[in-house]
Amino acid sequence: MKTVKISIIGFGAVGQGVARSLLDKRDYLNKQGIDIRVVGISDSKGSEINAAGIDLESALLRKKQKGTVATGAESALEVIRSVEHDIVVEVTPTNIDNGKPGFGNMRAAFEAGRHVVTSNKGPLALRFAELKEAAEDNGLFFRYEATVGGAVPIFNLVHEALAGNTVIGIEGILNGTTNYILTRMTEERMPYELVLREAQELGIAETDPTYDVEGIDSACKLVIIANSIFGQDATYHDVDVTGITKITPEALELANRNNYVVKLVCEAGNKLTVAPRLVPKRHPLAVGGTLNVASILTDLAGRITISGKGAGSIETASSVLSDILYIARNS
Numbered sequence: 001m002k003t004v005k006i007s008i009i010g011f012g013a014v015g016q017g018v019a020r021s022l023l024d025k026r027d028y029l030n031k032q033g034i035d036i037r038v039v040g041i042s043d044s045k046g047s048e049i050n051a052a053g054i055d056l057e058s059a060l061l062r063k064k065q066k067g068t069v070a071t072g073a074e075s076a077l078e079v080i081r082s083v084e085h086d087i088v089v090e091v092t093p094t095n096i097d098n099g100k101p102g103f104g105n106m107r108a109a110f111e112a113g114r115h116v117v118t119s120n121k122g123p124l125a126l127r128f129a130e131l132k133e134a135a136e137d138n139g140l141f142f143r144y145e146a147t148v149g150g151a152v153p154i155f156n157l158v159h160e161a162l163a164g165n166t167v168i169g170i171e172g173i174l175n176g177t178t179n180y181i182l183t184r185m186t187e188e189r190m191p192y193e194l195v196l197r198e199a200q201e202l203g204i205a206e207t208d209p210t211y212d213v214e215g216i217d218s219a220c221k222l223v224i225i226a227n228s229i230f231g232q233d234a235t236y237h238d239v240d241v242t243g244i245t246k247i248t249p250e251a252l253e254l255a256n257r258n259n260y261v262v263k264l265v266c267e268a269g270n271k272l273t274v275a276p277r278l279v280p281k282r283h284p285l286a287v288g289g290t291l292n293v294a295s296i297l298t299d300l301a302g303r304i305t306i307s308g309k310g311a312g313s314i315e316t317a318s319s320v321l322s323d324i325l326y327i328a329r330n331s
Contacts (some may be wrong), residue, residue: 001030001033001034001035002033002034002035002189002328003035003037004034004035004036004037004086004087004324004327004328005037005038005039005085005086006036006037006038006039006085006086006087006088006089006324007038007039007041007042007079007080007083007085007088007089008038008040008041008042008089008091009042009076009079009080009088009089009090009091009092009105010042010076010091010093010120011041011042011043011059011063011069012043012091012092012093013317014091014119014146014313014317014320015041015043015089015091016060016063016313017301017312017313017314017316017320018089018091018102018317018320019038019041019056019059019060019322020056020060020313020314020317021314021317021318021320021321022036022038022056022321023056023057025321028133029325031155034328034329036049036324036328037043037052037053038053038054038056038059039051039052039054039083039084039085039277040054040083041054041069041249042069042070042074042075042076042079043057043063043068043069043070044068044228044292045068045070046068046069046070046071046073046074046075047069047071047072047073047074047075047076047078047079048062048069048070048071048072049071049072049074051084052084052101055109066074066278066327067199068276069298075239076092076101077104077106077108077315078107080108080109080114081104081108081111083160084130085114085191086114086115086327086331087114087115087116087117087324087327088105088106088109088114088115088116088117088118089117089118089320089324090102090105090106090109090116090118090119090120091118091120091122091146091320092105092320093120094120094121094122094211094218095221096121096125096126096211096216096236097122097124097151098122098126099122099125099126099127099149100122100253102118102120102122102123103122103123103126103127103131104225106123106131106134106142106325107117107130107131107134108233109136110131110134110135110137110138110140110142111134113138113140113198114140115135115141115142115143115327115331116131116140116141116143117143117144117146117323117324117327118132118141118143118144118146118319119144119146119149119316119319119320120147121147121148121220121221121224122220123225124144124147124220124223124224125219125220125221125223125224125235125236126235126236128223128224128233129233130157130225130230132227141326141327141330141331143323143326143327144228144323145319145320145322145323146316146317146319146320146323147221148174148221148224149172149174149204149221149292149294149308149310149319150176150292150308150309150310150312150315150316150318150319151308151309151310151312151315151316151318151319152292152293152294152306152307152308152309152310153306153319154225154294154296154306155228155229155324156231156326157227157296157304157306157321158296159229162296162298162301162304163301164300165298165300165301166298166299166300167229167230167296167297167298168269168297168299169267169268169269169270169286169296169297170225170229170266170267170268170294170296170297171265171266171267171268171294171295172265172268172285172292172293172294172295173185173263173264173265173266173267173285173287173292173293173310174217174218174222174266174292174293174294174310175212175215175217175221175264175292175310175313176204176289176290176291176292176309176310176320177199177204177205177206177209177212177213177217177290177311178212178213178215178218178243178244178264179263179264179288179289179290179291179292180199180204180205180248180289180290181196181199181213182244182245182252182261182262182263182264182276183196183288183289184199185247185249185252186204186252186255186256186261186262189249189252189253190249191245191248191249192245192247196209196213196285202299204290213243213244213245213311214241214243214245215241215242215243215244215264215269215274215275216236216241216243217264218241218264218274219236219239219241219266219272219274220236220270221238221266222239222268223235223236223264223272223297224304225237225266226268226272227269229268230268234272238272238276239272239273240271240272240273240274241273241274241275242274242275243264244264247262247272247276248287253269255258255278257279259281260278260279260280260281261278261279261286262276262277262278262279262294263276263277263283263285263286264276264277265279265285269323282318284305284307287307289305290310290311291308291309291310292307292308292309292310292311293306293307294306294307295306296306309330
């Protein structure tokens, strides 16, 4: 049995989803010969540390009842630097302004000789090259499947299953909130403001939906794709971004009459763009609801299109767990 010790830095929806996934998959992991032991968990109010392995059920219950997992005052950086473990799972909230605290947490992990698995888009959208270099300089894995597309395995597909192919271009829908809003506006002929309110009531849209509806979230994900798959050194500021706030029911109705739907499409290749586009109804990008989709054009395999749930704590945890297992098997 191979024991892999990890920390979970950030214990919001995704961090808790990772903990639940580890509980649900304990028997499966044991059959794979892997014992994943969480030895540190941090949130904004402190940490729990246990070198023998934290009781995840108790940690989840404490977070629910008290609003924090903390049993001590140790900071995330103290856990990363001082607690002996193999992988730092960095799942703090995305900050597109300066990438904090995620960037500092990831740098500290590499400096301490620990692999990093993350769902945090901010640091990768701003300083991807620095993080990749820090990982390589220290001979460590840096895995970030969960940053783009939730459960949709874009990076695993390109870097592993499609290894040997040259990727010519990628286009996709990478934000479930905007896709839901546009789908509902089309189906119900409702104005943007009404559908947004509905999405907020259902928990699909944030109270402040700016990141989603202005295309910022999609642009961050596109930058990570551009840097990881095309080897660019792009940042969020290199993306030409147009959101969905000015789209009217009339425009959607006109598109519908001509057998098109309007989607917020991300494109990476010669240039980086996020903008509403007319998409034929039978096109692979014409997915509805909160689904995400990525269509990858390669020289050998042709066009490969994958679709799935692009958000949700368990769906995102699926990608985090996939990256943890990759490191466990290859380190």
